[in-house]
Structure formats: structure tokens, C-alpha cells
Amino acid sequence: MAQNEQNAQDEQPLFGIEKIYVKDLSVEVPNAPEIFLEREAPQIEVQLNTAGRRVGEQIYDVVLTVTVTAKLGEKTVYLVEVGHGGIFRIQNIPQEQIEPLVAVACPNILFPYARETVSDAIVRAGFPPLVLQPVNFEGMYMQRLQEQQQAAAAEPTVQ
Secondary structure, three states, X not given: OHHHHHHHHHOOOXXXXXXXXXXXXXXXXXXXXXXHHOOOOOEEEEEEEEEEEEEEOOEEEEEEEEEEEEEEOOEEEEEEEEEXXXXXXXXXXXXXXXXXXXXXXXXHHHHHHHHHHHHXXXXXXXXXXXXXXXXXXXXXXHHHHHHHHHHHHHOOOOO
């Protein structure tokens, strides 16, 4: 009986966090110290990128990269880039469900860590904190799928 319970436990779907880490962190203030004399609020641009790959048996590494650029006209006030990674165990989950987990669930877990790292780096660079707004990773994933389908449909078929 104990063997049957163990087998049933071994086949249960599992999605777990093994490790969360900072893979890359870069802070640039190219126009310091003069830029600190400016009183105007800079224009902020935020770019997000996610990448995931299998690194072992049922182990996936996902990296969420957040790039924040602040500019006054053509002058860069600061540039902060954070690559926040996570190692996730994905076990006994159907293959067609793994990509959405890696593209949506993992970045959702990593985003609060990346947001905190970005804000902390900006403050340590001498600027007021920046709080990144929530991100709809599911919407980003669905848009990427739709773009891939449109690109595939636009390709001429070879006969």
C-alpha cells in the first residue's frame, strides 16, 4: 500500500521554485555629476524581455530582463538593466503546458524581485525611486503567439 501511495505522489504535477537570483545588473549614469543639477523630470522607457530554457531533467532556467532608460531630451539620465533569473522544477506536467508556464507563470514570479532590484539600483545611483507598474505576461505571451501565427501564415508555401 505504501508503494502505491509513493507512486501516486511521484506522478503528481509539480511546479516549484528551486532558486531565484540576479543574473545581471548594470547601472549607468553617463552624464554625472552635471545631470544631478537638472530639475526637469526625465522621460522613462521600460523594456521587458523573457527567456527560458531547459537546463536539466525537469529543470528550467527563466530570465526576466528589465531595462529602464531615463532621458532628458537626447541626454541619458540613467540606464538600469536587471536580469533576474529563476530555476524552476516542472514535473509531471503535459508538454503543451510547459511553454505557458515558462512564458507566463515564471516571469510573474520573478517580476516583483526584478522591480525591487531596479528601484533599489536607481535609488543607489542617486535618483528618486521608480516603481514599475504590474505587467500582463499572459497578454504578452498571447500577442507573441499571434505574431508567430501571422508570420507563419504570411510565409509562401513551397510546393
